[in-house]
Amino acid sequence: NAGVTQTPKFQVLKTGQSMTLQCAQDMNHNSMYWYRQDPGMGLRLIYYSASEGTTDKGEVPNGYNVSRLNKREFSLRLESAAPSQTSVYFCASRLWGAEAFFGQGTRLTVV
Amino acid sequence: AQTVTQSQPEMSVQEAETVTLSCTYDTSESDYYLFWYKQPPSRQMILVIRQEAYKQQNATENRFSVNFQKAAKSFSLKISDSQLGDAAMYFCAYRSEQGGSEKLVFGKGTKLTVNP
Numbered sequence: 079n080a081g082v083t084q085t086p087k088f089q090v091l092k093t094g095q096s097m098t099l100q101c102a103q104d105m106n107h108n109s110m111y112w113y114r115q116d117p118g119m120g121l122r123l124i125y126y127s128a129s130e131g132t133t134d135k136g137e138v139p140n141g142y143n144v145s146r147l148n149k150r151e152f153s154l155r156l157e158s159a160a161p162s163q164t165s166v167y168f169c170a171s172r173l174w175g176a177e178a179f180f181g182q183g184t185r186l187t188v189v
Numbered sequence: 190a191q192t193v194t195q196s197q198p199e200m201s202v203q204e205a206e207t208v209t210l211s212c213t214y215d216t217s218e219s220d221y222y223l224f225w226y227k228q229p230p231s232r233q234m235i236l237v238i239r240q241e242a243y244k245q246q247n248a249t250e251n252r253f254s255v256n257f258q259k260a261a262k263s264f265s266l267k268i269s270d271s272q273l274g275d276a277a278m279y280f281c282a283y284r285s286e287q288g289g290s291e292k293l294v295f296g297k298g299t300k301l302t303v304n305p
Contacts, residue, residue, distance in 0.1 A: 109291045118198070120280060120297035128291040136292065168234065170293070175286075177224060178293055180234035 080104050084169050084181035091159045091188045099154040099184050101169030107179075109172050110152035112136075112144060114165040115183070121168065127152055159188045191216045193283050195296035202271045203304050209256075210266045210299050212281030220286040223257070223264045228278040228298075237279070240264065242286075268301075276303045 085100045101110065109128050113121040113136075123136030127146040141163060143155045152171075156163060166185050172178040192215045202208035214223070225237040240248045240257050247255050252272075256265045268275055281296040 111293060113295075118297060120195075121295040123292060123294065126291055126293075134291075137294075166232065170234070172293075177222075177236050177239055183232045 082169055082171055082179050082181040084167075084184050087182060087184060089184065089186050091156075091186065093160060093188060095159050096155070096157050097159065098156075099167055099169075099186075100151070101153065101171075101181060102151045103169075103171040103179070104150065105171065105173070105179065106149070107171035107173050108149075109174065109178075110146065111168075111170040111178065112142075112152070112154045113168045113170065114138065114163075115168060116165050124154065124167075159186075161188045164188045191218075191221075191283050191285065191292070191294050193281050193294050193296035195279075195281055195299050197299045198297070199300045199302070201302040201304060202268070204271055204273060206271055207267060207269045208271055208301065210268075210279050210281075210301070212264045212266070212296060214262050214264065214281075214283050216262070216283065216285070218285055222284045222286060223255075224282040224284070225253070225255070225264075225266045226280045226282060226295075227275075228280065229274075229276070234280075238266065271303050273303050273305060276301055 082103045111126045112124040125144040127133045130149045169181040170178040221242045223240045227235045238250045252269045278298045284293045
């Protein structure tokens with residue numbers, strides 16, 4: 079049982095480049111989340127999806143877009159990467175009423 | 190909007206002793222969940238303990254227990270008989286159970302050091 083899988087685990091981008099972070103869960107969870115973690119800031123919610131086909135903004139959505147194409151997958155896209163988006167990104171999922179499970183994180187550096 | 194505050198950026202404890210990590214939250218809701226997550230250097234987020242707001246009894250999981258004070262909006266984590274493997278970042282988190290909200294909000298974390 080793989081749980082929550084994020085790809086890639088590490089990425090270096092140049093300013094202005096675009097990329098998509100992928101997240102997939104095999105636990106049949108309804109809700110999925112994208113967070114960023116910065117030193118001293120904890121985990122801040124970027125976007126979340128309560129169910130397939132729905133997405134909502136979190137605390138820090140600017141500069142990001144998301145897609146919930148099916149129940150398993152929830153991707154995060156950076157259209158034009160900026161150094162301020164250098165961070166560790168976490169995907170999480172959960173079943174309604176239960177706790178969240180997290181992926182291993184993606185360390186993204188924008189130079 | 191709900192907020193979670195962890196007022197201790199860093200804490201340290203001697204091995205085998207007890208330490209308490211603080212967490213307060215702000216909400217106008219009556220139905221919610223609270224969590225403590227542990228993040229070791231591996232970066233993996235691990236659920237330590239959860240508390241349903243409607244339950245008056247404090248949750249316990251082996252050496253980990255909470256002191257949940259709903260009126261004071263306080264949710265502290267007590268680690269007894271601290272072990273070297275307890276060294277990690279600890280995050281307090283809040284999740285609403287009202288209005289269909291699926292948001293899971295985290296505090297900024299407390300770095301726990303365990304001294305041998």
